[in-house]
Amino acid sequence: MTTITAAPARRARRSARTGHGASLLTLLAWAVGLLFVAPAAWMVLTSLHSESAAATNPPSLGAPLTLQGYQEFFGGQNPWPPLINSAMASVFSTVLVLLLAIPAAYALSIKPVRKARDVLFFFLSTKMLPVVAGLLPIYLVAQRLGALDNINFLVLLYASMNLPIAVWMMRSFLAEVPVEVLEAAAIDGASLFTVMRRVIVPLTSPGIAATALICFIFSWNELLFARVLTGVVAGTAPVFLTGFVTSQGLFLAKVCAAAVAISLPVLVAGFAAQDKLVQGLSLGAVK
Amino acid sequence: MNAVSVPDRTRSRQRPPDRSAVAVARASAWARRLPLLPALVFMIVVTQLPFVVTLGISFMRWNALYPDDIGFAGVSNFVTVLTDPALRSSVWTTIVLTVTVVLVSLVLGLAIALLLDRSFRGRGIVRTMVIAPFLIVPVASALVWKHALLNPEYGLINGVLTWLWSVLGLGPAPQPDWVSDLPLVSVEAALIWQWTPFMMLILLAGLTSRPLDVVEAATVDGAGSWAIFRYLTLPHLRRYLELGALLGSIYIVQNFDAVFTITSGGLGTANLPYTIYQTFFAAHDYGQASAAGVIVVIATIVIANFALRTVSSLLKEEGR
Numbered sequence: 001m002t003t004i005t006a007a008p009a010r011r012a013r014r015s016a017r018t019g020h021g022a023s024l025l026t027l028l029a030w031a032v033g034l035l036f037v038a039p040a041a042w043m044v045l046t047s048l049h050s051e052s053a054a055a056t057n058p059p060s061l062g063a064p065l066t067l068q069g070y071q072e073f074f075g076g077q078n079p080w081p082p083l084i085n086s087a088m089a090s091v092f093s094t095v096l097v098l099l100l101a102i103p104a105a106y107a108l109s110i111k112p113v114r115k116a117r118d119v120l121f122f123f124l125s126t127k128m129l130p131v132v133a134g135l136l137p138i139y140l141v142a143q144r145l146g147a148l149d150n151i152n153f154l155v156l157l158y159a160s161m162n163l164p165i166a167v168w169m170m171r172s173f174l175a176e177v178p179v180e181v182l183e184a185a186a187i188d189g190a191s192l193f194t195v196m197r198r199v200i201v202p203l204t205s206p207g208i209a210a211t212a213l214i215c216f217i218f219s220w221n222e223l224l225f226a227r228v229l230t231g232v233v234a235g236t237a238p239v240f241l242t243g244f245v246t247s248q249g250l251f252l253a254k255v256c257a258a259a260v261a262i263s264l265p266v267l268v269a270g271f272a273a274q275d276k277l278v279q280g281l282s283l284g285a286v287k
Numbered sequence: 288m289n290a291v292s293v294p295d296r297t298r299s300r301q302r303p304p305d306r307s308a309v310a311v312a313r314a315s316a317w318a319r320r321l322p323l324l325p326a327l328v329f330m331i332v333v334t335q336l337p338f339v340v341t342l343g344i345s346f347m348r349w350n351a352l353y354p355d356d357i358g359f360a361g362v363s364n365f366v367t368v369l370t371d372p373a374l375r376s377s378v379w380t381t382i383v384l385t386v387t388v389v390l391v392s393l394v395l396g397l398a399i400a401l402l403l404d405r406s407f408r409g410r411g412i413v414r415t416m417v418i419a420p421f422l423i424v425p426v427a428s429a430l431v432w433k434h435a436l437l438n439p440e441y442g443l444i445n446g447v448l449t450w451l452w453s454v455l456g457l458g459p460a461p462q463p464d465w466v467s468d469l470p471l472v473s474v475e476a477a478l479i480w481q482w483t484p485f486m487m488l489i490l491l492a493g494l495t496s497r498p499l500d501v502v503e504a505a506t507v508d509g510a511g512s513w514a515i516f517r518y519l520t521l522p523h524l525r526r527y528l529e530l531g532a533l534l535g536s537i538y539i540v541q542n543f544d545a546v547f548t549i550t551s552g553g554l555g556t557a558n559l560p561y562t563i564y565q566t567f568f569a570a571h572d573y574g575q576a577s578a579a580g581v582i583v584v585i586a587t588i589v590i591a592n593f594a595l596r597t598v599s600s601l602l603k604e605e606g607r
Contacts, residue, residue, distance in 0.1 A: 034416065129584055223543060
């Protein structure tokens with residue numbers, strides 16, 4: 001009761017004291033927001049300009065909009081195979097990660113094995129070892145196995161890249177499953193598999209969604225492995241984008257169209273799940 | 288239930304040896320481990336074995352261009368790597384790049400989080416606008432910075448300079464060639480733009496979890512906003528700042544995309560990941576590349592040891 005009345009009173013007092021300051025801060029917040037979105041907005045706007053309007057100084061903001069850049073991008077060197085490769089690598093590796101991470105998190109959280117803490121830190125420590133240091137042996141193994149330029153090999157690597165994050169996140173989500181529910185399931189004599197499928201997965205589905213989102217984004221964005229291990233057949237969207245690094249001439253609208261098109265899945269997924277993004281990025285430590 | 292059963296089981300183990308009880312305990316320990324094993328084995332095979340192989344190759348004389356001359360090299364690869372000025376400068380570049388990007392995006396992220404930790408009109412929209420940079424594929428973002436923003440002739444930044452100077456009637460505007468003149472700053476700017484939203488999100492979550500009654504009590508006691516920030520907000524945010532710095536460092540130390548795209552490692556911006564990548568894909572020297580990799584791993588272990596302690600303390604505060 002007291003807390004309910006106190007909060008508005010305090011807010012009123014504060015805003016009365018600093019009315020001008022508050023509107024100034026609001027203005028500043030908007031300015032910062034616009035500044036941060038400006039490069040992204042410029043990317044989108046340029047992608048909708050003609051090549052000649054895209055490369056002007058000073059910038060032509062009001063130039064007529066056109067889909068030429070997108071037509072150039074989709075009509076040039078076919079971007080669909082890399083986009084499909086990226087989708088496959090991201091989706092399959094995310095599924096693999098979840099299949100491995102949910103049981104592992106169960107064994108590290110709900111019915112912890114001995115030294116569960118050490119195992120958790122082992123997972124996290126693999127994230128700190130620089131990818132480049134293991135890249136050469138991975139390349140040599142792929143070469144021997146004939147797995148170069150093969151999307152399945154990339155799926156395995158992306159799974160290993162995201163598994164530690166997923167285990168940490170899922171562990172923090174599983175820790176919130178009410179003990180009574182698990183006890184009830186145990187009394188009913190449910191097997192481990194049944195408990196997973198019937199109790200844990202339904203109860204933690206928001207957490208699983210957050211984990212899947214993060215794994216998908218990281219896999220979709222990955223460049224180093226893909227650049228080293230794939231070529232014409234299994235090249236992913238980021239590798240395709242690197243083709244524009246040294247481009248010359250009138251191509252700015254096309255580059256921006258490519259950047260927008262390839263970022264779109266991540267942008268849509270990320271905006272739809274902003275709150276899950278925070279949870280995921282902090283490994284579930286921030287709720 | 289789980290919290291109770293763990294100590295129970297360990298106690299039963301210390302009882303006088305009853306063979307069947309030991310067998311049951313062992314079986315149940317394995318039943319506990321079973322769901323963990325696939326993930327653990329997978330991680331060890333995919334991430335640990337390659338490092339063991341790297342360690343082996345680092346002591347070998349092995350250049351892909353001379354396939355007949357492969358043999359044991361002793362520590363000569365390490366000597367070459369440690370005395371190679373290019374590699375030493377890339378160590379320095381990595382440190383400068385990581386520290387600058389992490390610190391600047393932490394400070395900016397904190398400022399923006401404080402701005403957003405109030406209710407005002409359009410708060411959700413501003414938050415969404417600030418998050419946008421983090422949701423653009425890193426290569427795409429680096430390409431846009433290189434071509435659409437930093438380009439000296441038609442980039443947005445020089446375009447805005449031209450426009451500002453002509454509006455203010457200042458004569459010809461300065462048109463710096465950003466990537467050539469300030470290569471490292473260009474890479475840093477693109478990375479800071481991408482990572483500030485990340486820091487902001489973590490710190491905003493920290494601010495939201497701040498107990499307001501303490502702040503209220505302090506206000507009643509007549510504490511000013513600076514005092515509240517310095518003595519209440521900042522200490523509360525400490526673990527969030529540490530978390531942001533830790534996670535940011537893990538990713539930025541390993542950055543490859545921005546360096547590769549914006550400067551292609553030229554003009555003194557080659558960091559360690561880029562240099563190692565170059566050593567085995569341009570110079571084909573597997574031995575040297577591996578030695579460099581081993582040195583990076585040792586350095587990382589030292590840093591990670593410190594970092595893991597931070598996370599460990601976070602875990603303790605979390606209580607489970």
